[in-house]
Amino acid sequence: MKFPETLSAERRGLIERAAAALECSYGAGFLGMVLSGSAGRGVETERSDLDVIVVVTPELVGTPLTRNTELELLPVTLKHLETLAVFGDDQWGYRWSYAWAPTLLDKTGGRIAQAIERQTSLSAEEAHALLEMRLDAWLNMSYRSLKSARDGNLLEARMDAAEAMGPFLDVVFALDGQVRPYNKYLQWTLEHHPLKSWPSGELLNTIEQYLAGNAEAIRESLKHVQRSELPLVHEAFDEWSAEQYDALRHG
Incomplete structure (x- = not known):
């Protein structure tokens, strides 16, 4: 053995x-x-x-x-x-x-x-199917958090950001072809099997700031994901109206 x-x-x-x-x-x-x-x-x-x-x-x-x-x-x-x-x-x-x-x-x-x-690991087909289901959920809850922060509703902003965390991590790991770890093993995974597209320390800091309802951290995470070359990612962003998309990019 x-x-x-x-x-x-x-x-x-x-x-x-x-x-x-x-x-x-x-x-x-x-x-x-x-x-x-x-x-x-x-x-x-x-x-x-x-x-x-x-x-x-x-x-x-x-x-x-x-x-x-x-x-x-x-x-x-x-x-x-x-x-x-x-x-x-x-x-x-x-x-x-x-x-x-x-x-x-x-x-x-x-x-x-x-x-x-x-x-x-996730095959390209598995990752695509997961992203189809989770990208919109992440964008929607991020948008809600940013609107709450813009309006001065900080508790609501943190709650929406916390709700966005699950689909956010699903998306981030799927883009790297990995199954998302249980929360308990997130830091272990990033230490032993880091993502190619996101330095582990930077991602963990983003998560901390995200959960605090930090609007700038949320926007930076959106920009980071949008750098993906997958058409599916860009299509998800393109479905938002100009006004909504502006809220995702700017305060």
């Missing part, structure tokens, strides 16, 4: 014993293991759960796995790992749970590791 260097010897032992029990109980039906959650990304604390994805053959998914009370075993099939949920599906949220999660054991000739890697 291959463990991340950050995982303690005690936790490695727990997983090794669980793997041995699964091998004994399920034999060829036990296909591999992936370490998810905080432990899989080297940011666990003493309160963090130890979440291990156990890849099994279909007939074993509904069978209770041998469990250690100190870790959670999450059974999935290889087909599930190789199936890509699209934005809006109820399975979409699971895609980032697999992102950059280390494969501990792969008895499939590399298919588990390949599936995990594929879950992490």
Whole structure:
């Protein structure tokens, strides 16, 4: 088994014993293991759960796995790992749970590791579909925040800016071909897998200022995204009237 260097010897032992029990109980039906959650990304604390994805053959998914009370075993099939949920599906949220999660054991000739890697990134088609759904939502809430700030309604401006943050991050990561991380792992992701188009420190500062309802930061984020060469991005901006577009650009 291959463990991340950050995982303690005690936790490695727990997983090794669980793997041995699964091998004994399920034999060829036990296909591999992936370490998810905080432990899989080297940011666990003493309160963090130890979440291990156990890849099994279909007939074993509904069978209770041998469990250690100190870790959670999450059974999935290889087909599930190789199936890509699209934005809006109820399975979409699971895609980032697999992102950059280390494969501990792969008895499939590399298919588990390949599936995990594929879950992490967005194809051009996937990114396009996500942007179609999220660009307008981000622009609309940003516009509302800027109008509130212009009118002196600062609380409302911050609330609208906070509501814009979700679609904003969806857009920013999709433009880079990545699935947006959970908020808990945003800083970890930007440190270990930085975006090509936006320096991590600059983006984190923009997020801080955005959440404070800073109108200038919101406008700078709009300008930054608008530099994209994707026609879809420019079409989204072009749908706004001259008056509305002026509010997005100027106070």
